[in-house]
Amino acid sequence: MRAARTIRRYWRETALVILVILPWAALFPLGFLWLWRNSVVNWWILAAATMGAAAFALRIDIARSAMVEAQAEAEKASPPSPEWGAREEEAWKLVQQIARETQPFSFTEAEPIRVALERAVDAVATHFHPGAPHARLRITLPEGLLLAERLLRDLRVAIITHVPGARSIRLSDAAWAKETFDRYGEATRRVYSFADVILRLVRSVGNPKGGFLAEANRLLIGQVGGFLSMRLRAELTLLLIHEIGRAAIDAHSGRLRLADDELSTAARVESEAAEEDLVGPVRILLLGQVNAGKSSLLNAMAEQVHRAVGPTPMRSDVEELALKFEGRPEVVLIDTPGVGNEPAASKTLRDKVETADLIIWVASATQPARSLDVEALRKIRAIFKDRTDLHMPPVLCAMTHIDELTPAFEWVPPYDLIRADRPKAISIREAIEHVGDLLDIPCERIVPVYVRDIGGAYNIDLLWNLIASRLDEARAVKIRRLQSVAAGFSVPAVLSQMAAGGRWLAKAIRQTRS
Template sequence: MTRARIITLVVLVVLPILFLVGTGAYHLWSTGWAFWAWWPMGLSLALAYVLAWRWQKQIRRRQAEDPEHLHWTDRDRLAWKTVEERVKAADAIESDKFGQPRFYYDTAEELAGELAHIYRPDATDPVGLVTVPEILTVIELASHDLNELARTYVPGSHLMTVDHWRTARKAIDWYRQASNVYWLASAVFDPIKTAVRYAAAKYGMGKPLELFQQNVILWFYSAYVRRLGFYLIELYSGRLKVGTERYRELMKEHGMEPGGPAVVVTPEPRETASPGPPEPPKPARPKGVSIVLVGQVKAGKSSLVNALLGERKAATDVLPLTREVTKYELVSPGVPAHLTLLDTAGYGRAGADADNLEETAGAVQASDLLLLVTHARNPARKADADFYARLRQWFKDRPHLRFPPVLVVLTHVDLLTPAMEWAPPYDWAGGTRTKERSMADAVAGAKESFPDVNGLVPCCAAEGKVWGVEEELLPAIVALLGEAKAVSLLRCLHAEADEGKVKKVFGQLWAAGRKAIDLVWSGLPR
């Protein structure tokens, strides 16, 4: 449909409405009902103002409470606060600037400088830190998202040009000037009634329209800053080195969309668990989740692995058989993901040595979820707390890595007071039996030692006494699958960005050489 036909249809629709408005206003004025009709209209518009103010406040509160992206590190969250501060400061910006393209370019440049300083405090040029393909990736991803937002939520965005939007803004100013002339002329003939109607119109109709216009403009500006800020954070963290297409593929494979909810993964049928290296994943199946178990010697890690697998696969000797990490595969009908269990060597009551810490930290870095296994009756929990603190510091010294979510698993709860009683099931959170209160006290004590973990789960993994694994532990793991997949995504982005760099350079040189030969060959005389 051509522009002229669209304008014709709009005029034909608007003219009858304007005619009815004009004749109705004239009738109210000629019959003397205008003054009395203005009061209910003014009250209605005043109510609209109150509702607009409240709803706008709720929208901004929800925007401020948007969940953070799970694959982000602490440094990324700090950078996101800078983005949100710029969004909150939008109210102080002059409205005329929102219609200037240069303003958005300057905003992008300033935001890039602020975020680059967080990742590289010594940086003076935000562009000099990254490659040209990475910059183009940011532009492509942010432009795509903003295009989708505009097409979906802005009526007529596919029809109106930039000049149309500017004309619409001018039309609002013209309306205000014409309205002022009307009120001035009306005040000459009837100043009292005009003053009353003017107050009702100004605070009834004017404020809702002003809030609506302001909200639309700030909505687009906020979306622009947030989308651009998100991808700039991904840029300076090194996660866009994989390129646009691969970045989107990895996000979808791990059940995530930038700025959107996690993708729900359907459960898989149960498979036979077996130790050894995992099979190559099939493209149609969801990505698995790696779970690493750490803890002291005799804490019950191997027994817990056997309880999770449902059969005796891990050795439960008094001393660890090897310092290496042992892998086990598990697919449970109650867990919508393929689980890889990484059983690490235990450490003594004196804590882990430097080699053990480095080895365990490497296993944790390669995992998506950490199970810190501790004895429910073990008074030497300080060794676990010290090891956990050293492990967190190891990740803190490497800000590009993300510490995985942590579940503290309290084993051997069957030995809690009364030790001779074992009659599951137990309601440790709200039960009144002595054993249940002992479990609650053990969980509370562990909470003091590990205040920042994602959860604490009591269970028993002893053969013939298994309890709490399916009832408590597996549901807790399922609740953290989204965050665990985010850790897996972060690891994949960094791994793929670092591999094949030299190979890619040779490929680019080969392609450039072939292109140069083709140009020379095509320029030779025939």
């Protein structure tokens, strides 16, 4: 009844569509009639066959290149997250491999889609939990709920962006459409199929050539339409598998242990200086040998003396200094004793490294022995190789004592290290390359600095700019650390949850009795 009312309501619009389309739809039979009367039908068939052969060759090329081009577009639209570590990137390669091996979905059947998506999720879960039973379920209830929340939020954005009239279509409209289809859909499809068969038979009997051409045209249009949609279907298939794989990686790597507001709370617990920033100030660890210039660098970056400096080690403790300058990143500098082989020093190094977001290795340009630097950096990299739940902080290098390089009596900065047209500039550049090779730090992450005199400090602004360029990477390290901490068992947290549950239960009982 509602369908009939709708047709009666829009009969003018329906008539308008018919009047516009009918003249163009009549062109095919009228054109064929003209070809028949002018005896050029055979020539038309020959031309159509030639074009069909060319179309067949083009079809083969499309089939060969569609997946390759779709893969390139999908990888561009869905790149790996810059916050991922090595283990997450390995899982992402598994997802990409599954996406490449999956034939484009037709999007008319649900079963192939379900099988492919479950394969991607299981591959990620097995990667993070090898040998574990029910690996895909090894996430906590809060993680599952946060995952569902994020997927539904992304789905909402996609619907608003790509579905015409999404803000106007009500769920009641969808329910009516489903009821109508369930009631009349199958009967309508049968009537249409029967009428189509009868029409094709009548056409073939009454006009064999016309019937043959109509069937060829029908087949050609169907094949062309299918192949023209192949790349689109391939891109959608790859994107769908990529996004489901991305969600599975975030869930099983522990990245969903904390929501954004919980991250902010955890950051405030770790550092009272956290304010509006999601994870608070970046924690920068200053490391290097004794007398490399760590305290002098801290003073230069702070633009005032906070640590005493001298020819011998002045202090053996660790000091943290929060810095907040306009136009510069908010950071916490952590000055440490010189690296060494003492057990206490190694324990301090490990503890501080695991709570750092970024490392500045302070290396003296005039230090001939660098075995302590090399060994300490090797230990740090080994820490994060074993701790797959943490990310390795980015490592920068501040090369001090550059004024003492040959010629020792020349110190007239600034120096152009690209052209290196002065002897001092050549010495600085060679020192950078030497330190970079030994410590396995790219030269573009090494800044030569002069920090002996705060008032005459050199290249500190360049060091700040380098820190700013690595800020996103450092924040990703901090988020990962907070998530790892949240995954551990906490007696106070459990007691707090028990107390909250008890209060809720008591309140529910009182409401029931009243």
